[in-house]
Amino acid sequence: xxxxxxxxxxxxxxxxxxxxxxxxxxxxxxxxxxxxxxxxxxxxxxxxxxxxxxxxxxxxxxxxxxxxxxxxxxxxxxxxxxxxxxxxxxxxxxxxxxxxxxxxxxxxxxxxxxxxxxxxxxxxxxxxxxxxxxxxxxxxxxxxxxxxxxxxxxxxxxxxxxxxxxxxxxxxxxxxxxxxxxxxxxxxxxxxxxxxxxxxxxxxxxxxxxxxxxxxxxxxxxxxxxxxxxxxxxxxxxxxxxxxxxxxxxxxxxxxxxxxxxxxxxxxxxxxxxxxxxxxxxxxxxxxxxxxxxxxxxxxxxxxxxxxxxxxxxxxxxxxxxxx
Numbered sequence: 001x002x003x004x005x006x007x008x009x010x011x012x013x014x015x016x017x018x019x020x021x022x023x024x025x026x027x028x029x030x031x032x033x034x035x036x037x038x039x040x041x042x043x044x045x046x047x048x049x050x051x052x053x054x055x056x057x058x059x060x061x062x063x064x065x066x067x068x069x070x071x072x073x074x075x076x077x078x079x080x081x082x083x084x085x086x087x088x089x090x091x092x093x094x095x096x097x098x099x100x101x102x103x104x105x106x107x108x109x110x111x112x113x114x115x116x117x118x119x120x121x122x123x124x125x126x127x128x129x130x131x132x133x134x135x136x137x138x139x140x141x142x143x144x145x146x147x148x149x150x151x152x153x154x155x156x157x158x159x160x161x162x163x164x165x166x167x168x169x170x171x172x173x174x175x176x177x178x179x180x181x182x183x184x185x186x187x188x189x190x191x192x193x194x195x196x197x198x199x200x201x202x203x204x205x206x207x208x209x210x211x212x213x214x215x216x217x218x219x220x221x222x223x224x225x226x227x228x229x230x231x232x233x234x235x236x237x238x239x240x241x242x243x244x245x246x247x248x249x250x251x252x253x254x255x256x257x258x259x260x261x262x263x264x265x266x267x268x269x270x271x272x273x274x275x276x277x278x279x280x281x282x283x284x285x286x287x288x289x290x291x292x293x294x295x296x297x298x299x300x301x302x303x304x305x306x307x308x309x310x311x312x313x314x315x316x317x318x319x320x321x322x323x324x
Contacts, residue, residue: 017040020036020041047080050280051079051282052267052271054278054279055277055278058072058074059118059275063119069099069104071104071160072094072096073094074087074094074095074278075092082165085164085165089169090163090169091166092162093253093302095160097155098158100156102150102151108144108147108164109168110144110162110164110167111174111227111229112182112227112230113141113143114160114227114232115133115159116138116159117189118158118159118276120152120156120157122150122151124150125149125150126184127177133186136189137187137188138187140182142180142183142184145180161302166229166304181227182227185226192213196211196236212234213234213236214233228310229310231305231309233300233301234298235301236296237290237296237297239294239296239297240292242289242290242291246316246319247316248283249283249308249315250303251283252303253281254279255299256274256277257299258296259275260293262289262290262291263292264279264281264287266281266285266286267286267287284315286319
């Protein structure tokens with residue numbers, strides 16, 4: 001960023017060409033730190049786009065029996081010019097492999113932590129509570145606490161998503177113990193299946209974008225999310241079905257759980273699914289999902305949608321596919 005030296009005369013053809021201005025005669029260090037932009041040069045900052053991509057190398061490493069216990073981040077911070085790890089501007093996804101009877105500890109600087117169990121069984125200790133998990137479970141824990149995950153008799157693989165980039169952006173720390181916006185919340189796989197089955201028994205109209213199961217808790221019931229800014233949903237798509245094209249302002253970071261011969265279309269571009277891939281659907285893109293297989297497709301979606309609901313700026317609308 002170019003900053004002009006203090007001057008009362010600026011040679012520029014337009015205010016958009018002006019560098020940031022400083023006080024002509026600052027009387028304190030506080031005044032000396034002040035910068036002045038304008039409507040021409042303040043709103044022309046060009047940030048790198050959120051990439052439309054799939055992470056496939058990372059899950060392959062996590063599922064490799066030779067990979068040691070540890071985390072594997074889905075990090076695209078360099079492409080987005082961000083100084084901290086991030087999958088999208090406000091969200092960070094990781095895979096964790098925990099070898100049999102080994103433990104993996106962490107203290108995530110986040111409001112909360114979302115887990116999906118890809119393989120294996122085990123438990124995660126958080127303060128005075130312990131969540132015993134199995135394959136297909138979803139569970140949520142408060143951020144800012146020491147978490148210790150231990151695999152059972154077989155290796156375990158977890159998918160873990162936080163809003164660490166959101167807190168890092170404002171240089172914030174995670175909530176103190178007991179002040180997080182979530183308690184430990186557990187959604188077992190068999191109950192998730194029962195709830196999804198109920199959705200299809202009841203049915204829906206075309207004015208509803210798919211048959212997604214939204215996860216929440218007693219602490220967040222009022223906003224119908226599992227965390228104030230993050231929305232967590234298990235989306236499903238019957239064999240041969242297509243989800244109607246739509247767009248929204250939130251980013252979607254998704255885990256492909258079951259999706260043989262499935263794909264998405266993002267702004268007219270075909271995006272095939274890969275087993276256990278983490279995919280990014282950029283904000284405002286027109287997208288739809290397609291199941292060309294003979295089984296129900298399932299994918300877990302994490303969106304920063306909570307922040308858009310709260311600011312009344314979700315921007316959801318159905319749309320036709322744009323011309324490729």
